[in-house]
Amino acid sequence: MRNISKEDYLSVIYKSADDNGEIKATQIAEKLNISAAAVTDMLRKLSNDGYVLYQRYKGTKLTTSGEEYARSMVRRHRIWELFLHQVVGLPWDKVHDEAHNLEHSASDELINKMEEMLDFPEYDPHGDPIPDKNGKLPKVNPGISLSTINPGNKVKVNRVHDFDNSFLQYISKIGIELNKEIIVMDVFEFDHSLLVEIDKKEMSISSKVAANIFVTEVK
Numbered sequence: 001m002r003n004i005s006k007e008d009y010l011s012v013i014y015k016s017a018d019d020n021g022e023i024k025a026t027q028i029a030e031k032l033n034i035s036a037a038a039v040t041d042m043l044r045k046l047s048n049d050g051y052v053l054y055q056r057y058k059g060t061k062l063t064t065s066g067e068e069y070a071r072s073m074v075r076r077h078r079i080w081e082l083f084l085h086q087v088v089g090l091p092w093d094k095v096h097d098e099a100h101n102l103e104h105s106a107s108d109e110l111i112n113k114m115e116e117m118l119d120f121p122e123y124d125p126h127g128d129p130i131p132d133k134n135g136k137l138p139k140v141n142p143g144i145s146l147s148t149i150n151p152g153n154k155v156k157v158n159r160v161h162d163f164d165n166s167f168l169q170y171i172s173k174i175g176i177e178l179n180k181e182i183i184v185m186d187v188f189e190f191d192h193s194l195l196v197e198i199d200k201k202e203m204s205i206s207s208k209v210a211a212n213i214f215v216t217e218v219k
Contacts, residue, residue, distance in 0.1 A: 004038075008071045011074055014073075016031055017062070021062065025040055028060070071105055074112070075131040108133075122138035123138070131210050143158045144214065144216075145211050145212075147207050147210035154184075158178065160212060161213075176213065193207055206218065
C-alpha cells in the first residue's frame with residue numbers, strides 16, 4: 001500500500017466535502033482505504049498546521065490556506081491526468097495512479113507549461129473541473145446521476161467518478177465515455193438496475209454503476 005500523504009488528505013477533503021464544506025472522518029477513511037485511527041491522527045496534525053478545522057466527532061473543514069493548498073494539488077493532478085491521456089495516450093483508467101506519482105514532484109513552471117500546451121483545458125479525462133493557475137474553476141455543470149433518470153429519456157455523459165480503475169475499465173468496455181449519449185429504456189423495480197441503449201445496443205447496468213455516472217438530459 002502506498003504511503004498516504006497530507007496532500008492526499010487535503011485533496012480528498014476538497015473533492016468530497018458536502019455543500020457546507022464538511023466531511024466526516026469515517027468518509028475520509030473510506031475514500032483512502034485506511035483506518036479511522038490513522039485519519040484522526042492526521043487530522044490533528046493538519047489542524048495544528050492550520051490546514052483544517054477539526055473537532056473529534058464533528059465534521060472536518062478546510063481552512064482558507066488548506067483550501068488553497070488542496071486546490072493547487074487538484075490542479076496539478078488533473079493537468080497530469082489530461083496530459084497522460086491526450087498526449088501520452090494512456091486510457092482513462094490508468095492516468096489516476098500515474099498522475100499521483102507525478103503531481104508532487106513537478107514544478108509550478110512545468111504544470112503551467114503543460115496547461116498551455118493543452119490549450120488551457122477546463123476538465124480532466126473524467127469530466128472533473130481543472131482550476132486555473134489563479135485557483136479559479138470553470139463553470140461546472142455537475143450533472144445528475146444516471147440512476148435517477150426515468151425511462152424514455154436520452155442523456156449525455158458529462159462526468160464519471162474516478163475512484164476505482166476497475167469501474168472505469170468496465171464502463172469503457174460497454175461503450176460509456178464522456179459525451180456519449182445513452183437512452184434509458186427501463187428501470188427494474190427489483191434491484192433498480194437499468195436497461196439502457198448505447199450505440200444502438202441494449203444492455204443492463206447495475207444501480208451502483210449508474211450512480212457513479214453523471215449526465216445531462218438531451219432535449
